[in-house]
Amino acid sequence: MTVDFNEEPHYKFIPSKKATIIKAPFSGGQGKGGVEFGPEQLIKHGLLEEFEELGWKYTIADPLAGTDLIAQKNDPTDVYKNCKRPKMVSECCEKIYHAVSDAHAKKTLPVTIGGDHSIGMSTILAFSNAHPDGGIIWVDAHADINTASTTDSGNLHGCPVAFAMGLDEDNWPPHFAWLKQITKKVKPSQITYIGLRDVDKPEKKILKDLGIKAFSMYHVDKYGIAEVVRQAIEHVADGGKKPIHVSYDVDGIDPMYVVATGTPVRGGLTLREGLFLVEEIVNTGCLAGLDIVEVNPSLASTDTHVMDTVNTGLSIARCALGDTLL
Ligand SMILES: NC(=[NH2+])NCCC[C@H](N)C(=O)O
Ligand SMILES: [Mn+2]
Numbered sequence: 001m002t003v004d005f006n007e008e009p010h011y012k013f014i015p016s017k018k019a020t021i022i023k024a025p026f027s028g029g030q031g032k033g034g035v036e037f038g039p040e041q042l043i044k045h046g047l048l049e050e051f052e053e054l055g056w057k058y059t060i061a062d063p064l065a066g067t068d069l070i071a072q073k074n075d076p077t078d079v080y081k082n083c084k085r086p087k088m089v090s091e092c093c094e095k096i097y098h099a100v101s102d103a104h105a106k107k108t109l110p111v112t113i114g115g116d117h118s119i120g121m122s123t124i125l126a127f128s129n130a131h132p133d134g135g136i137i138w139v140d141a142h143a144d145i146n147t148a149s150t151t152d153s154g155n156l157h158g159c160p161v162a163f164a165m166g167l168d169e170d171n172w173p174p175h176f177a178w179l180k181q182i183t184k185k186v187k188p189s190q191i192t193y194i195g196l197r198d199v200d201k202p203e204k205k206i207l208k209d210l211g212i213k214a215f216s217m218y219h220v221d222k223y224g225i226a227e228v229v230r231q232a233i234e235h236v237a238d239g240g241k242k243p244i245h246v247s248y249d250v251d252g253i254d255p256m257y258v259v260a261t262g263t264p265v266r267g268g269l270t271l272r273e274g275l276f277l278v279e280e281i282v283n284t285g286c287l288a289g290l291d292i293v294e295v296n297p298s299l300a301s302t303d304t305h306v307m308d309t310v311n312t313g314l315s316i317a318r319c320a321l322g323d324t325l326l
């Protein structure tokens, strides 16, 4: 076997290494506090410097500035059937949708920094409207494809994929009218998962019924991460011809490396597997969107654990921006 010395990272769909960093300090998609500090922690510990060092120009968008997130999170009337905080999630996700759509319209790389994963409904929908033939790789311990009817927890961070696909629209909380109006939804064939290991029973049925290709940790163990990523890119991006959005929930990586996250699940990706998959996607030249979500600096008992998690988020960004080990 000959060793493949990679060519310089390149971005076929981003003409001049310009990015838009979209801050999404949002925690309404789940109950725990602290995930709203994700963006400021990542920035405090060097996110912006990474862009500069790796030769990116960037602008920062702050679509939730001026929103009273604390009051909204604590509003006890914001429930609809089993769904928690539908008004807050809907209003914030609409703003994030527009910010990400704007970033795509300007031909920049949208890098959305969460916040909890409910915002994924906005980022993948904005991506697929900007790139109708594009593919989405969702890295996560969870499938986040519960519908408004199947969610057991009522936490909308477990539902963004279902909302972006328009599944079970008839039972959506009425607040999501804006999302209903977006007629081009994400298609099941456009998405694939890597890292799954905690999928709810109704979610398993949805994945099967819709024929969604998903690589669980079982597949990573059996085939190795390199083969899994290859197949994922083959499936969603024709082997590296179409734009790719990566929605990266840091809980896809094992809690050994990522303690400070809201719903950790044992048996996850190693740190290197988690970074390698990003490196490999970048090597196709197709990266055209990125989310880094569920960094919750409040959920670790030591500063070292907080920094492990924050640094994992920073490493994901670094790989996505084209850093190489040599
Ligand atoms: N983005 C996440 N961390 N999602 C966790 C979801 C957990 C569970 N499946 C639920 O629907 O509540
Ligand atoms: Mn998750």
Ligand SMILES: [Mn+2]
Pocket: 117, 140, 142, 144, 157, 249
């Ligand atoms: Mn998730």
